[in-house]
Amino acid sequence: MIIKFIDVINILFPQICGICGKINKDGLCNQCRIKLEGLAQYSIICEDFKNKYFNELIYIFKYEGLIRKLILDYKFNEKSYMYVCFVKCILENEKIYQKLQSYDAIIPVPISKKRMKERGYNQSLLIAKKISQSLKIPLQTNCLFKTKHIIEQSKLNKEQRKENIQNVYELKNGEILNNKQILLIDDIYTTGNTVNECAKILQQAEPKKIDVLVLAKD
Numbered sequence: 664m665i666i667k668f669i670d671v672i673n674i675l676f677p678q679i680c681g682i683c684g685k686i687n688k689d690g691l692c693n694q695c696r697i698k699l700e701g702l703a704q705y706s707i708i709c710e711d712f713k714n715k716y717f718n719e720l721i722y723i724f725k726y727e728g729l730i731r732k733l734i735l736d737y738k739f740n741e742k743s744y745m746y747v748c749f750v751k752c753i754l755e756n757e758k759i760y761q762k763l764q765s766y767d768a769i770i771p772v773p774i775s776k777k778r779m780k781e782r783g784y785n786q787s788l789l790i791a792k793k794i795s796q797s798l799k800i801p802l803q804t805n806c807l808f809k810t811k812h813i814i815e816q817s818k819l820n821k822e823q824r825k826e827n828i829q830n831v832y833e834l835k836n837g838e839i840l841n842n843k844q845i846l847l848i849d850d851i852y853t854t855g856n857t858v859n860e861c862a863k864i865l866q867q868a869e870p871k872k873i874d875v876l877v878l879a880k881d
């Protein structure tokens with residue numbers, strides 16, 4: 664059996680709408696785009712982070728209902744291709760599009776090597792990479808590393824989460840980020856411990872500012 668190059672491409676990057684599964688070359692059909700955009704909040708929060716290491720939080724959805732299901736599918740059910748839908752929905756919004764253009768470094772929240780082996784992809788990296796390509800902002804994956812493998816934050820309570828995430832990230836090549844406006848990208852914002860811990864480590868590089876973009880906030 665001869666497998667054509669195009670078939671391989673279609674298996675790796677299916678030409679379907681990531682939400683409903685219908686054939687669609689853009690990765691998101693019109694109906695699902697309207698549905699997603701209807702659920703989107705496109706919020707930018709500038710206050711409430713006085714005790715945090717980042718400045719602003721940008722979130723696209725509330726972490727509930729259909730969105731919760733879609734993100735869990737994306738993260739745990741091997742539907743890696745869904746990042747295309749999410750990024751389309753993010754960049755479709757004029758306010759968010761303008762806002763994202765103000766950064767000069769994009770950094771995804773890293774996962775451990777063990778998690779990478781299990782899952783096969785870093786869900787935040789896929790989103791970060793697509794945004795970086797679309798907006799032509801450098802993606803920096805050589806600066807922030809997760810050096811310890813820990814229990815999934817979602818399996819722990821509020822107190823345990825804070826403890827669990829301590830000292831698991833490490834900064835390398837900090838000079839790249841010096842005086843830069845960093846956009847840190849994660850999938851879900853719950854207690855904010857993960858992005859805050861990442862931002863704390865990134866502050867060692869003395870960037871100009873660090874903002875956070877997440878798909879959904881609970």
Ligand SMILES: [Zn+2]
Pocket residue numbers: 680681682683684685691692693694695696
């Ligand atoms: Zn669809």
